[in-house]
Amino acid sequence: MQNRVTKLLGIKYPIIQGGMVYIGKPPLSTAVSEAGGLGTIAAGGLTLEQFAQEIDRAKELTKNPFGANIPLVIENVPEYIRIAIEKQVPVVILSAGKPDKYIPALKGNGIKVMQVVPNVSMARKVEMAGVDAVIAEGFEGGGHMGHDELTTMVLIPQVVDAVKIPVIAAGGIADTRGFVAAMALGAEGVQLGTAFAASLESPAHENFKNAIYQADDKATVVTGRSMGMLVRDIKNDFTAQVLELERKGASREELLEFIGTGRAPRALLDGDMTGGSAMSGQIAGMIAGPKSVKEIIDGMVGGAEGILDKLQMLRKI
């Protein structure tokens, strides 16, 4: 299975682990790289020192390529970029901002650069800026998202038509059906968040993982629309309170004060599934229990053959 994405990143399968704060790091990220995908370390939630340490840990735990996710909205972005360059992280994945000023240094040092995009115009802009591939993320994905609310089904073919670089699909993908569907839409790879967050190797709290296993199709909700800061979480007291404040017309300041800081680690690391922000994609309803990263990736790749056999009936007769 060789295509532009596997060749660009030097990986076996075009499967990437999404940049999840507090969760995207070894041993999860290294398990993904060891299983033939691209594991990634999320800079968000890590101090500069922790970020450097996790990169060192990743290098000890796998000889395979891995990446670092750096959202362009966190503090000290240039410092995270500098560390990624110094430590020769093979791939840097940017998001939520203009990548232009970082690309020459990254690419000049042999680092592959990808960027997460929510729409066609941003895909075009980052291609012009020189990124090697885009990760187009649909509305069904978990955690923070753009406010365009474009779903994976409509976003992928439109981005594929708009750019020449490879497009990786993110949002709503957790099994071999989603993998093959994304590739049919024209993607050359997929990125998974929730499925890996719920895996055996994920450092997330058991309460969070259990909430994913128990989730049905309607378990998640988007908050923050009224202030243009959309986040998809598993529904709980916290999301209900935010939505009630929004319904009442609370100002951005009131909302930010109520939300405060530390809601994500409260759910993801401390297991507070009542008051924490339990970021998850809509696909949670399809994740029924714990699996290892290798089981997830092998199932995704290995199942493609059976789907293709079924799809043969679509060939013109």
Next chain:
Amino acid sequence: MQNRVTKLLGIKYPIIQGGMVYIGKPPLSTAVSEAGGLGTIAAGGLTLEQFAQEIDRAKELTKNPFGANIPLVIENVPEYIRIAIEKQVPVVILSAGKPDKYIPALKGNGIKVMQVVPNVSMARKVEMAGVDAVIAEGFEGGGHMGHDELTTMVLIPQVVDAVKIPVIAAGGIADTRGFVAAMALGAEGVQLGTAFAASLESPAHENFKNAIYQADDKATVVTGRSMGMLVRDIKNDFTAQVLELERKGASREELLEFIGTGRAPRALLDGDMTGGSAMSGQIAGMIAGPKSVKEIIDGMVGGAEGILDKLQMLRKI
């Protein structure tokens, strides 16, 4: 290309035209049936007399099967059902309510019954009630939708896993890539709305069709969330005003008074793209110009082979 959906409905290709008010009727619906899909007549927007006339017209214009869409929220539902039975419409597609009390009479008269569902629990309920197939419609679709906001990518596999009857995918599908992707997700057919609304045979106003052709990926928006009446339209003055009222905390009564009646025909039939409700799916951004219904269907079916050839690389080596 034979599967459970083509056999159930007696059609050549598992492609269904969605039930669009004011648009779903001859000559559009009959063009779809003539091209090998299932054209449908939308009861919504038609008086009982008009509904009966359009069925008669459909029978004159095609010998192929066609359907009637009857949303269970319109007035006089039993009368529309009675007409469909009297006139022996081959297929009835229900939506937005419990189908139980209508199913015995419909199926007893040899009519195939399908229902549009927005989530897994509704799919299970209508299967129990005896419908022959479900049409699972994702958040990216145009017009009225459920409030669960489940996208096609996550909805289809979860519904497929939950029911034994065939699942037809709706929302975000307009070309062969979407068709093959939906079938990879486990659907056994697809339903298209926006693509057919913008077709040459569509009775929609030219202004509306042109707005679809000119739409980019971000051209649509959902209004009505604050009152649980979600509608996806092309963005215009009307949607901006509704969203502004919602942002200010307007009551349901205030919103319904502002919206009034006739907003949909104002856009769809009269071509008022400023003050009308121009219902459209997110996929509008991919529809670049006028095509005949036959071109759309032939392209969708004929393109599958090329995609399957590309996907062969996913087979395990």
